[in-house]
Amino acid sequence: MNIEILKKNKTFDGNTVIYEHQSEITKTPMKFSASLPKSEKIDSAIIWLSGLTCTEENFILKSGVQNYLQNTNTMIICPDTSPRGLELKNEHESYDFGSGAGFYLNATTEGYKDHYKMYDYISIELISILKDYFKVDRFSISGHSMGGHGALVLGLREKDLFNSVSAFSPISNPMNCPWGEKAFKGYLIDSNDAKKYGNTRSDSILIDQGLDDEFYPDQLLTKNLETAATEANQKLIVNYREGYDHSFFFLSTFIEDHIKFHLEHLKN
Amino acid sequence: MNIEILKKNKTFDGNTVIYEHQSEITKTPMKFSASLPKSEKIDSAIIWLSGLTCTEENFILKSGVQNYLQNTNTMIICPDTSPRGLELKNEHESYDFGSGAGFYLNATTEGYKDHYKMYDYISIELISILKDYFKVDRFSISGHSMGGHGALVLGLREKDLFNSVSAFSPISNPMNCPWGEKAFKGYLIDSNDAKKYGNTRSDSILIDQGLDDEFYPDQLLTKNLETAATEANQKLIVNYREGYDHSFFFLSTFIEDHIKFHLEHLKN
Numbered sequence: 444m445n446i447e448i449l450k451k452n453k454t455f456d457g458n459t460v461i462y463e464h465q466s467e468i469t470k471t472p473m474k475f476s477a478s479l480p481k482s483e484k485i486d487s488a489i490i491w492l493s494g495l496t497c498t499e500e501n502f503i504l505k506s507g508v509q510n511y512l513q514n515t516n517t518m519i520i521c522p523d524t525s526p527r528g529l530e531l532k533n534e535h536e537s538y539d540f541g542s543g544a545g546f547y548l549n550a551t552t553e554g555y556k557d558h559y560k561m562y563d564y565i566s567i568e569l570i571s572i573l574k575d576y577f578k579v580d581r582f583s584i585s586g587h588s589m590g591g592h593g594a595l596v597l598g599l600r601e602k603d604l605f606n607s608v609s610a611f612s613p614i615s616n617p618m619n620c621p622w623g624e625k626a627f628k629g630y631l632i633d634s635n636d637a638k639k640y641g642n643t644r645s646d647s648i649l650i651d652q653g654l655d656d657e658f659y660p661d662q663l664l665t666k667n668l669e670t671a672a673t674e675a676n677q678k679l680i681v682n683y684r685e686g687y688d689h690s691f692f693f694l695s696t697f698i699e700d701h702i703k704f705h706l707e708h709l710k711n
Numbered sequence: 712m713n714i715e716i717l718k719k720n721k722t723f724d725g726n727t728v729i730y731e732h733q734s735e736i737t738k739t740p741m742k743f744s745a746s747l748p749k750s751e752k753i754d755s756a757i758i759w760l761s762g763l764t765c766t767e768e769n770f771i772l773k774s775g776v777q778n779y780l781q782n783t784n785t786m787i788i789c790p791d792t793s794p795r796g797l798e799l800k801n802e803h804e805s806y807d808f809g810s811g812a813g814f815y816l817n818a819t820t821e822g823y824k825d826h827y828k829m830y831d832y833i834s835i836e837l838i839s840i841l842k843d844y845f846k847v848d849r850f851s852i853s854g855h856s857m858g859g860h861g862a863l864v865l866g867l868r869e870k871d872l873f874n875s876v877s878a879f880s881p882i883s884n885p886m887n888c889p890w891g892e893k894a895f896k897g898y899l900i901d902s903n904d905a906k907k908y909g910n911t912r913s914d915s916i917l918i919d920q921g922l923d924d925e926f927y928p929d930q931l932l933t934k935n936l937e938t939a940a941t942e943a944n945q946k947l948i949v950n951y952r953e954g955y956d957h958s959f960f961f962l963s964t965f966i967e968d969h970i971k972f973h974l975e976h977l978k979n
Binding site: 452453454455456459504505507509510653655686687688690691692693695696 | 958
């Protein structure tokens, strides 16, 4: 496993690090960041999936998350939001498809199917890296917007892999919103592949949603998730937050709550 | 006083806001940001001066400062680092002179002397805005790198204006480092104008300096400040921090300490 450190900054007695490796799944170099607390017995990890246009850096620069992990044995790891360095058809023409917008799925369309396999990248390759390179064996997953969608899909379909699942402002029903429709049309030959969350979890999923979010409700459709969860007997904790929008200022305000939620589930 | 709100994001129950106004001193539009806690009786302000290449946004996006002001009556205000929208000679050719690099002084050279008056902009116009628009009457000052230099100079020359002064990784002796030499040569006809800090304060100045800072000691010359302070009987608290660099990760780690320091001095 050939993982290179590109940048390392001491932060709250631990380190914030940017890594790069050659992915066997996306067949491209992939970057990810990690915030590693000072602890010498880090044993668990939260996977953070970022939103449209982000790279592996935005979350660790703007969320303030390092503060809340500093006295724990839990790291956070943030993959990039798509493969990079390719020149696929339509890949770099819009902010909501292609580079920076991988949607955490396995593409089946021509060209994309060879590289845009972010679902497998997270659930197989990143998990291997966490186990073999970082020596951690318990995982939770969270994310924002497109990454909130990713966290819900991965957390439900791979339910035994993750101790807990949470999301900020997730794209909750992508089959029925413009972002999701565009992405599924471009990435999937049969968009039924994206239709179902698959399983239910016995634990509650935590969601925070700002009520002044510029993409709420049209792109996010949080209520549809609530309805689907009720029908499927999936417990949800949905906090609607008066006055908050879709930005990192919203994330930074409530990230401590989500970290505490995951730490509680990662104890054993 | 015609101040326009460009952007407002709810953050930790308060607001993070970007403002713009037409400056009488720089004769240009100027932007500044503010983090306003929820309190309805905000009575004091910390002025934050940013480093080279920054705008009014970097600090409020990356420092996590909102967390530490949320239950106080103190706001933080961050001006841009230079006038913008001009086309002066050599103004946009390098990162360390001209736009994004105003050095918090009053320029005397041709062209620059009409606009690059950041010292007066902070000490007169921004203070007026704080008094008249935000209705606060007690001030402290801090900053990073070039902004640490600004905080030291403003905090010593205008010693009665500020309750307390602190700095991260300040350019401590700009007369003798490449950044300062270049700036003073470009902005000042007589660089003796920049020679002296002027006064001493009866209170201690707080400084944090990372020992893995890529600009330490050559550009920062912290020890020269210590020597000068000893000679002038100025009390300094200098914390050298093992392993920390010049980045926002360093700031975000120790900003809480500086906020507490200023809050203590802003009490009365």
